[in-house]
Amino acid sequence: MPVVSMTVNGKPASADVEARTLLVQFIREQLGLTGTHVGCDTSQCGACVVHVDGRAVKSCTMLAAQAEGAEIVTIEGLAKNGELHPVQAAFREHHGLQCGFCTPGMIMTAVDMIRRKPDLDEETVRDELEGNICRCTGYHNIVKAILAASREMR
């Protein structure tokens, strides 16, 4: 079995894994970081989104081996020094979550979205969320939270 090594949330992580191991399995099962979720098997729902070298990636759609040497950030690594990331804080402030299952993926997607498009408007946010499914919120408050965070981070 190949050894894969990467940096996860600022710490080195490496393990012997079967070649077919997905990045999300590596994160959840090898590293025990269960904040990243699996909501589908067709790369549609976005519950598994993490950052790979700063970009939002569906970790169910990438092999752990492909992340060799990469810099990974998961939802657990987003808050810095005990302080919530502005997107995390905005989700709470604007009630952008109910059951919380889609939330880690939504937040990781949103952070990347705001980085790429600092001048977000509602339509753009809705377009950009195409790859993230939420069954609880109707997206209304997720959109509100992302717009609020993007304004704050400007």
Added chain:
Amino acid sequence: MSDAASGEGIGQPVRRKEDFRFITGNGHYTDDISRPRQTWAYFLRSPHAHARIKSIDTSAAEAAPGVVAIFTGRHVADDGLGGLICGWTVTSKDGTPMKVGRHPILALDTVRYVGDHVAMVVAETLADARAAAELIDVDYEALPAAVSLSACQSAGAPQVHPEAPRNTCFEWELGNKAETDAAFAKAGRVVKLDLKNNRLIPNAMEPRAALGEFDKGTGIYTLHTTSQNPHVARLVLSAFVGVAPEHKLRVIAPDVGGGFGSKIFIYAEETACVWAAAKVGRPIKWTADRSEAFLSDAHGRDHLSHAELALDKDGKFLALRVKTVANLGAYLSTFSASVPTYLYGTLLSGQYDIPAIHVEVDGVYTHTAPVDAYRGAGRPEATYLVERIVETAARETGIDPAELRRRNYIRTFPHQTPVIMNYDTGDYEASLAAAMEAIDYKGFPARKAEAAKRGKLRGIGFSSYIEACGIAPSAAVGSLGAGVGLWESAEVRVNPTGNVEVLTGSHSHGQGHETTFAQLVASRLGVPLANVEIVHGDTDKVQFGMGTYGSRSGAVGMSAIVKALDKIEAKAKKIAAHLMEAAVEDIVFENGTFTVQGTDKSLAWAELSLAAYTAHGFPSGEIEPGLKEGAFYDPVNFTFPAGCHICEVEIDPDTGIVKIAKFVAVDDFGTVINPMIVEGQVHGGIAQGIGQALLEHGIYDVDSGQLITGSYMDYCMPRADDLPSFDLGFTTTICPSNPLGMKGCGEAGAIASPPAIINAVTDALGIRDIEMPATPARVWTALQSATPRAAAE
């Protein structure tokens, strides 16, 4: 400072206590929990909609790497386990009980839908279990399947269960046939409509999962599972399936990622995991992948109906006649028989004074996944029927749709409908008026004309809905066939340091109980919100509870907490009276402080809590040490949330794409504890309703019984860019039947919105009906065959 003043009390948009763990990735959903020496289960499922199992050869699979054990229906039967049950018995109009087909946990000799459970492989890893399942050799004799809802009752249709001739589980009726027929005979006008209520697949984002464990030393089984009602699961698993005695079985529903009904039910996989954990002597984990969820979660809706509404010449409703065929799928699920009967027929009066109603419902088996409660459960189907036929009546009589509704609203309360329900309070006119104002109904013709200039078709649709929530008075549901009572329990434990734990039988899987329940307790006891912990979802901690569905957690679950708090206050006052040497009647409790009326003597909450446990000098026999009280609350009536949703759509005639231009919802939920959370519930419900109306459809191939919409590539979930932002409003009448005056808000959006949308789409297209979901293809096809009016604009 009182809690209301500090922004934590009832009616305040308090930010959720539970959010921190979810936004930081620290939630604990079932699949996040692992145990040492844990094994993995994988279920081999039927590839056929209907087949006889001639033989199952597991020998090659047993020899495969990593395999720990393989179980089939034979093992389950040999162990004496019972099958899965339906907890509600419906009686047919001829007086016979519903005809129940056996529902084994793993199939014995017949499989009845694609995805039916054939064998369970337990292995060291999930990959091992999956690989071994491929090696199981099942010799099937494929049989013809009854898939079509309209054809499954015909003479030659393949039979799902020998117990149910013509695939008919029950032929139920409600209301007064003779009075209804008489009213139709003298009606000035009769409006008729055939309707389909499309099959939906719930799709909570967290797939179902289970972790079964067995402790050899104590003989105790533990099941972590994705449940909306862990106590009901334990009761069914012990009393009916016979996995273990109730006191030797602990069921824990930790963080649960959405339910919408689909996690109420007791399923084969969870049952098999906890049962087999003792057999293999190791913990067993199972998590559905999304494909399995599509195949085997209980689906929702799926009705075919014919409705007739009788009106007099002034547009006053005289009678409603309904005939519905409701798909139950291949097996009865936990509450499936109640959904198209008592949760459906009883709501057919809508918000209207209809003197006579008669409804007949045939519940039928087909070779498809079981159908049970999905957000709204029966009430969306009733509302869709009523609001579609009322809108059609408005168009056919030429009376403005708002005006026709107004002429028929119930205006005096209590109001006894012809279909069991006794509406306690409401003001339907108020929510209609507020919704019309919010959407600017007067301005609609101008908006329509402006859209036409851009080549777009604009339409508007109303929905005046009512639902029966706060489920439900135990005596009432018992008389209607329920196998359970539908009260709720609560226990309030005050610790010596004054902080409070509240154990509730309700279960939160997104509803925010940790916040709203704490708001209630904090404001009542005058303690900070942070000092209140809500405990739920564990049968070892909470003695019993009926769980969360049917918008019952506020009206029933919180009422139980109120009752327990009443007892806490009574006992605390007794202690305070003793400590301050005063009469109990003179003790006043306000903002967390006990005072003796007319004196400056006072005692803070924390002092009293400590004194309750030190118990020094309590007069023996008169005051017991401690401060902990429990209560069971059984509601005296259903609650009746109601309101008006209005939708405006714009259709592109070139593509058939329906865009929701405006969506207004005005709801009356009675007392609102936390408006932020209530609005969130409405948003989510409307999104699911829009999904039903425009996007979602569970489709089986009518010949093979294969699920065609078995993934997110084929089943169209509402995404952010399919939906608008919503415009919400509230009107309030206080529910008289529970102490807080709450009605419930969890299902309103899903109940009210589909007819509003379809009324708007048919208005825009100038047609009588269009099937849900009104996909671009259906809309475009309708346009091609529509009158030139629609095409030319």
